Amino acid sequence: PGIQHRAPGPIVALLEDERVTVELINDGIHLHPSVLDLAYGTAGASRVALITDAMGAAGMGDGLYPLGPLQVEVKDGVARLVEGGSIAGSTLTLDVAFRRSVTLNGLSLNQAVESLSAVPARLLGLADTVGSLETGKNADLVVLDSESYQVVAVMRRGAWISGGDRFATVTTG
Incomplete structure (x- = not known):
């Protein structure tokens, strides 16, 4: 209720x-x-x-996608079952x-x-x-720009996997 x-x-x-x-x-x-x-x-x-x-269509465009044995249509970013029209996860x-x-x-x-x-x-x-940036934890982080919060770089376990060339020099104070 x-x-x-x-x-x-x-x-x-x-x-x-x-x-x-x-x-x-x-x-x-x-x-x-x-x-x-x-x-x-x-x-x-x-x-x-x-x-x-999220389902397999996360971050993808509109179209048809499988969800196990079911077919999902993504239209305008909304994932719905082809049969019945129920929301089928998210993108x-x-x-x-x-x-x-x-x-x-x-x-x-x-x-x-x-x-x-x-x-x-x-x-x-x-x-x-x-879950946080602390000594001894994995250095996993996502860098977002300060205006629109778009992803500009990703680090996994201390290694840049994208955009890291922009952050090669780190100064701590």
């Missing part, structure tokens, strides 16, 4: 329960922006994990989820980064190796 004024139901109970992490797909299709605002306002960034629910990538969270939902950069990296790492039991 949904949220009712006299019977808030399971949604409110889960948002208020500190043991629960809320997974949100911020693609503009699965959830209205107000639902994200409600989740962040109630649960906070430390309990929200931004996820993609969302995490950089787009980040960009939407900051520019449309007004999250701070820290909140968006926490929900995309630290929270999922903690949930998966990997917080000792990934």
Whole structure:
């Protein structure tokens, strides 16, 4: 059941329960922006994990794609089953989820980064190796430009796999 004024139901109970992490797909299709605002306002960034629910068409153009034995049509970035028309996962990538969270939902950069990296790492039991930039952890990072939050470089385990030539010299202070 949904949220009712006299019977808030399971949604409110889960948002208020500190043991629960809320997974949100911020693609503009699965959830209205107000639902994200409600989740962040109630649960906070430390309990929200931004996820993609992406299928093989993630980041690809419109067309037909397989999803197991099913056929999915992607049109205008929305993945729907050919038979029945139900939403069939998403084509969302995490950089787009980040960009939407900051520019449309007004999250701070820290909140968006926490929900995309630290929270999922903690949930998966990997917080000792990934999820934040700390000595002894994998040096996995994505560099975004400061204006439109587009990906400009990617580092995996300390090695640049794209765009790294722009960041060859690192100065620490």
